Amino acid sequence: MPEESWKPPLVMVAVDIVILTLRASKLHVLLVERGIEPYLGELALPGGFLNNTEEDVLAAAHRELREEANLHGTRPHLEQLGAYGTPGRDPRGRIISVAYLAIAPSLPEPVAGTDAAGACWEPVAGILSGGMKLAFDHHQILADGVERARAKLEYTSLATAFCGETFTISELQQVYEAVWGVELDLRNFYRKVQGVAGFIAPVSTDRRTTKGRPARLFRAGGRTVLYPPLVRPNPLVADEEEQ
Structure with a gap:
């Protein structure tokens, strides 16, 4: 294919965050109720698209922590979990999500972000056992985040x-x-x-x-x-x- 005819594929980048904390001695994760399509009304991990072409991916993760978990003035443990880009994972188009794992103690009641209808803490055990469905591929991202935490507790x-x-x-x-x-x-x-x-x-x-x-x-x-x-x-x- 001639070089001049090549066009870069249209790919959008988002961040999703697995935010874990202990509540009543049980492992909980922050979920948001989606206020827009796709998956309107369904639960998902907090996240969103990069604001613009100048925003760094890590900066976007910190922004989502402020907007979705009300973590103002708090420095949670934050590490990159992985990239998720299976074709068809998002019906809106070719979207790659860079997922992060965040951990902090005694987190406050969540505040829903701009595109969320609500936010809540949910026990992880019930979700991973299949008792709750999550939008997109967020069940897999959550499972990966919990396994990362479980493994890192060892060493x-x-x-x-x-x-x-x-x-x-x-x-x-x-x-x-x-x-x-x-x-x-x-x-x-x-x-x-x-x-x-x-x-x-x-x-x-x-x-x-x-x-x-x-x-x-x-x-x-x-x-x-x-x-x-x-x-x-x-x-x-x-x-x-x-x-």
Whole structure:
């Protein structure tokens, strides 16, 4: 084909964000109710097109965090998850979505963006089990985001991104249980966490959580890669491994 006859394909770029947080000790994801076609009235991950040809993809992700999750003045963990460009994934045309994974603790009630009719936090477990349908290919993007978080909890300090500035060992354990979907023995978990140098660091102030002794508080340590890793148990044999 002569070079002068070649025309670049018309491709649009969007960003979609898997925003995870813990609510009532369960893993939740932010969803929006679409206020426009396609998929009018259906639930989807928050996201949108780049504003213009000058907007960077990462800048667009930060903008969507502000608009869709009301994350003003908050610095969530944010990392690129992947690119999704299967033909036909969007009925509006050839659209490639760059997906991001965002994690932060104690996120506020969501505020619907400009093209959304509503926004809500939904438990991840019910969605991934097939109990809820998402627009576009967002079920796959969500599944990929959750698996990324599950895997990184094993060998990085990502779990502390779900916690506040200070936290107890019990609260950190709740993160692992919620994301992995298993129950862990507290004594065994405490021993494993304490065995990873630099993962968490004690702080001087204790918080009284019960009528008994105050719970010891910790903060994120300086280490980002965990060694030895905290290996994710198989849910079917988790009880046996924790004994």
